[in-house]
Amino acid sequence: MPRIETPHLAMPKLSLGTWALSGADCARAVAEAIGLGYRHIDTAEMYGNEEAVGEGLRDSAVPREHLFVTTKVWWENLAAPDRALEASLKRLGLDYVDLFLIHWPNPAVPLKRTLAMMEVLKERGLYRAIGVANFTPRLLAEALATGAPIAANQVEYHVMLGQDPLLALCRAHGVVLTAHSPLGKGGLVDHPVLAAIGAKHGASGAQVALAWLLEQDMVAAIPKSARVENMRANLAALSLRLDEADRAAIAALPKDRRFVNPAFAPDWRH
Template sequence: MGHEQRNVLLPGDVRMPLLGFGTWQVTGKAGYDAVLAALDAGYRHIDTATMYGNEAEVGRAVRDSGLRREDVFITTKLPPRRVGRERETIEASLRALDMAYVDLWLIHWPPSAPANSIPAWRQLLAARDEGLARAVGVSNYRTAQIDELIQATGETPAVNQIRWGPFLYDRRRHAEHRDRGVVLEGYSPFNTTDLADPVLTRIAAAHGVSPAQVVLRWHIDHGIVVIPKSVTPQRIRANADIWGFSLTAEEMRDIDALAR
C-alpha cells in the first residue's frame, strides 16, 4: 500500500504524507515496536517530540526498518520550556534520532510568554535555513498567533498541528489555514470522536470498513494530515488501510455536521 500514499506539498518542495503515525505516550521497547510495525504497515510519516522521550526509539526503528532515510517523513517538536535554547534542542533531537535532519520541526505549544513566540519562530527558521529541518511550523496555535509570526517575519508556518476530528470540525478554522497556505494537521482523531456515532457506523457499513477508518479517510479527503496512534499491530495496519475507498460529497457533509 506504500505506493498509494497521498502527500501534501510544503514550501521548499517538501512532500508530507497525509497519513502519519503518532507516538505520544509510546515509549521504550513498546515505542520501538510500534514504530517498526507502522513502517512495516506502510506508514512513511512518523510524528515524535522532545517531550515524548522516544526520539531514540523512533530513530532506531527507522534504521532497522531497512527503509531509506529520505523515504520516511520525520516530525519532532520544541517544548515551550526550551524556548531560548532552540539550537541546543534540535541538535539533541538529531543526536537522539541519529539523523542529519528532520523533515518538520514544530513549536509544540505557544510559549507562555507571548513575547517569546516570534524569537522562537526566528530560531526555527534559522534551523531550516541551515538544513537541520526541511520545513518548520507550529502546533496548538490559534490563527491570530500564526498571523503574528507571519507579520513579524514574512514567513508562514508550513504546518499547524492541532486537536481535530469530526466532532471538532470547524469550517472557518479550516478555511483560515487554507487561506494562509498553512497545512492543517490533526491529532487525537479518535479521542475526540465517538466512534459509535450512528452517522459513522452507517457510513462505515456502506463501505465495509470500520468507523475509525472512516474518520481517517474524512481527514484525508479534506486534505488534512492525520496522525492516529496505536500500539496494537492489527489496529496499526487497519489504520493504514484507508486507500481502498473514498467518501462521497454527501458522506463528507454528514460527517462535517457532527461538529459539536
C-alpha cells in the same frame, strides 16, 4: 502513500503518531508501520520516546531519504529551540528532521524571536521545514506575519471538532493542517453515526473518521497505534470513499468536542 505538496514540504497524508508509546513497544511500532508503507513518523521531545523512534527508524531498514520525520520543541523551551533540536536529533540518531514544530505557544516568549532562531537552524541543515502546533487562527496569523516560512499547523481536528476558520487561513497561506487526535483519543471509534456509515461501506467507524479528514484538501492525519491490525486499518482509510449522505451525517454532528485541553493551552476562541 498520498502526499501533500507545497513550496515548503512534501508530506505524507497519513502518519504514525507516537504519543504515549515508549521503549521497545515504540521502536517495534515504528518499524512495523514503516514496513506496512507508512513514511511519516511524528514524535516530540516531550513524548520522551525519540530514542525509541530513532531505533525503529533504523530497524525498518528504509533509507532515510524516503522517510519523513517530525519532532517538536516543548513550549517551556522556546527560548532555546536550537538546544532543543540538537538534543532531539541526538536522541533520534538523525542529522536532520523533515519538520520541526513549536509544540504549544508560550505567550511569555516572543514568537518572532523563537521563529528567527529556528530559521537559523535550517541554514545549518538541521531541518527541512518549520511549523507550529496547537496555534489558533490568531496565533497562526501572528506567526505568518513574522515572515517565517510556516509549513504546517498541527492541531486537534476530527469529526466532532470543527476547524473551519483555521482551515481557511491555512489554505490561503499554503499551510498544511495536520490533525492530531483524529480519533478523539479513541473516543470516536464506537460512535453510532460513524459505525452506521462504516457498515454501509464495509468499514469501521474509525476508518470513516479518518477518511473524512484524509479526503480534505491540505489536511493530514496522525493517528497513534501500537497494533499492526490498527495500522493496516488506518492505511485502508485512504481508499475509503464517502458519499454526500455520509458527509451530511458527519456535518450534522456537534463540532465542539475537544479531547486535548491542558491548562497552558491558548484561548481556542481566538
